[in-house]
Amino acid sequence: MSSPLFRSIDPHRLTQARQAHHETVARAMSRRRFLAGTGAASIAALGPNGFGSARAGAVGLNLPSQLPEGTRATAVLDALPGKKPLIKLSYRPPNYETPIEYFRTAITPNDAFFVRYHLSNIPEVDAETWKVAVGGEGANGQNDFTLDDLKKMPAIEVIAVNQCSGNRRGLFQPPVPGVEWGYGAMGCARWKGARLKDVLDKVGVKKEAIEIVFDGADGPVVDKTPDFIKSIPVWKAMEDNTLIAYEMNGQPLPHFNGFPARIIVPGWTGTYWVKHVTSIKAVTKPETGFWMNPAYRIPVGKFSLVARFVSQETAVNVPITEMVVNSLITSHVEGASVRAGFPITIGGIAWDAGYGITTVELSTDAGKTWQRAKLGKELGRFAFRTFAYSFTPRSKGRRIVMARAANKIGQTQTSELILNPAGYHHNLIHSVAINVA
């Protein structure tokens, strides 16, 4: 949708921002080459959390070898206006993933947070005139809310992982068409906003209402392309942690992450976290748009998940809902070199749909034996949880390090990928080969 509310992006301003970012990229690249030469880039500085901190600038593409050949050929580090260089998979609509180095901490910086759009018409929204229309045939009334209106309501903060349903799609074998993400279509931020429930209560939701439907300011280039419209069940919309967020890590949302306000659905995949939200409707019939069905579907019976979206279920498939339990080694990239006889700390992050991570186990011998990693501070049940495990590699050679997480309800990661048509829910145990020299 587009309206006079929104200004179009000033190309001149973008060009200036881009030049500045190109210089940043060049600096980052030259520093990376330098570090690679000394071998220092392979080991993160040890920080208070056990395994280090994000090293701004020292990021690399580190494209997984499993990605399609074409993806590896076209992906580059590139900076969108207001963003650090991220891994560009497509320019338009912009799909940029976060380099793995930024996942050495539980909070992902705003300027390194991944960017994902389905449609190319992305207006720059003016916060002064922005408003979200709340109503629908399943509501008793209708009301517009400005940013000030939202900020006058009780402010709620939740630290939560926003992960694309198709994160790691590019690692599927056989390949699945779509945006060929590696590991970085995710991030964790402290979101602040009004409860969706509080906003809905102002207009009143009828008891017959079954879904809450969101639309954002971004839209298609061609009128016939389905607009990106998503719904969630009323029960999920009414949860205390489901927000209309206007702040991310203490700052206004970056343009490319949904400025000035987006929906936050902790525990559920990013597809429901509608950006630049302009319309919220309560409805008594299931939303039937393309992006609800056939898009974002998983086959019945393949995944053991708890949260259901019953009004959207069919006999063969169901909408994707909550994230599967997962973890990622981030202290060492594939092929990193370490010295024999010196202690190293393998670290990373683990997350799930909000049930709570209970254990992360590490293997330093390609999965033959497993040891418990030390978990970092819990920043909330929806947040990334850091982990660290220290050991001293004695013998020289290639060594496979692996991590696997489990949560409070007994969910674990898979050792064999669960194939599905759209390449969702990749939580195959992550392994990294390091060179002990």
Added chain:
Amino acid sequence: MRIFALALLASAFAVSAMADEKPVQLKEGPGLDKVEANCGGCHSLDYLVMNSPFPTATLWDAEVTKMIKAFGAPIEETDAKTVADYLKKYYGR
């Protein structure tokens, strides 16, 4: 008429919001002009490279059909065949 509309659309992109988009150079070959004109209006051409070279001929046909039927891309029938043939030859297996 449809082609005209799409050309307008593509030129609008060239001067506005896409000022910061780097051009994606696809492989030279018959049909490249049709690919650029028909695909490039709605998305950058790196989408095609990214999704290669794994697609079978059937998959590329299905993708082109999806763009027309599900996403409403205004592609003439003869162009659709040219586009699919190009993708199969240069970005398929």
